[in-house]
Amino acid sequence: MTESNNNDHLVKSDDSQHPANLIPELCKKFWTLGWVTGTGGGASIRDDDLVYLAPSGVQKELMKPEDIYVLELSKQLDPKQRIYLRSPPSLKPSQCTPLFIAAFTKRGAGCCIHTHSQWAVLVTLLLESQSNKNLFEINNIEQIKGFGKGYQKQGALGYHDTLRIPVIENTPHEEDLTESLEVAMDKYPDTYAVLVRRHGVYVWGETVHKAKTQCESLDYLFQLAVEMKKLGLPWLSDIA
Numbered sequence: 001m002t003e004s005n006n007n008d009h010l011v012k013s014d015d016s017q018h019p020a021n022l023i024p025e026l027c028k029k030f031w032t033l034g035w036v037t038g039t040g041g042g043a044s045i046r047d048d049d050l051v052y053l054a055p056s057g058v059q060k061e062l063m064k065p066e067d068i069y070v071l072e073l074s075k076q077l078d079p080k081q082r083i084y085l086r087s088p089p090s091l092k093p094s095q096c097t098p099l100f101i102a103a104f105t106k107r108g109a110g111c112c113i114h115t116h117s118q119w120a121v122l123v124t125l126l127l128e129s130q131s132n133k134n135l136f137e138i139n140n141i142e143q144i145k146g147f148g149k150g151y152q153k154q155g156a157l158g159y160h161d162t163l164r165i166p167v168i169e170n171t172p173h174e175e176d177l178t179e180s181l182e183v184a185m186d187k188y189p190d191t192y193a194v195l196v197r198r199h200g201v202y203v204w205g206e207t208v209h210k211a212k213t214q215c216e217s218l219d220y221l222f223q224l225a226v227e228m229k230k231l232g233l234p235w236l237s238d239i240a
């Protein structure tokens with residue numbers, strides 16, 4: 001494909017906040033947190049009808065703006081025939097693409113982050129032996145205030161509110177997670193995240209800022225939950 005018909009202008013900008021610049025920059029930070037090691041995990045940003053995302057199987061912390069794919073959200077009616085406005089040569093789009101698209105179409109998200117954080121994985125493992133193994137619940141922790149109340153709702157959760165994050169089972173191929181992710185979103189319409197057992201977590205937000213801070217708050221809570229479990233402390237308490 002020549003430069004003129006591959007729409008390379010869509011990923012060239014001097015603006016540090018342009019999605020094609022921001023995704024590599026965010027992934028560099030996420031790598032230092034252990035969120036996107038060994039090519040796993042990633043992030044996608046939606047700007048109006050344009051979706052920017054990473055290639056598959058690349059070291060996400062080393063990506064450049066010219067590695068970024070761009071697609072038009074409203075034209076992706078058939079997932080088997082996904083059309084990219086801009087494709088980097090010799091690469092394939094991220095396997096997380098349909099999951100990112102679910103956050104954009106079903107929740108109007110502006111950014112979706114997928115991490116392979118060990119804290120997220122450990123929480124899903126700890127839940128395996130609990131009666132409701134498909135739901136992470138925690139309350140009475142200050143960091144819960146880092147979350148919005150939910151889809152199309154104003155304001156943030158309060159200290160005494162219970163944060164609930166559904167858990168879905170992993171599949172051999174990342175894209176096959178899409179259906180169960182969508183089912184979890186329907187069952188928990190206010191959630192901003194879905195855990196994937198023995199794999200990681202998908203977190204989204206209306207803006208890049210909200211997706212990033214919710215992902216940070218959640219990772220903090222997952223780590224705390226693992227440490228609480230080690231100390232024999234419950235994740236849910238009835239402090240009023």
Ligand SMILES: CSCCC(=O)C(=O)COP(=O)(O)O
Pocket residue numbers: 038039040041042054055056057058093094095096114174
């Ligand atoms: C070792 S990563 C396996 C695939 C995965 O879980 C993931 O998040 C990365 O997928 P991508 O296609 O973006 O490389």
Ligand SMILES: [Zn+2]
Pocket residue numbers: 040041114115116174199200
């Ligand atoms: Zn993954």
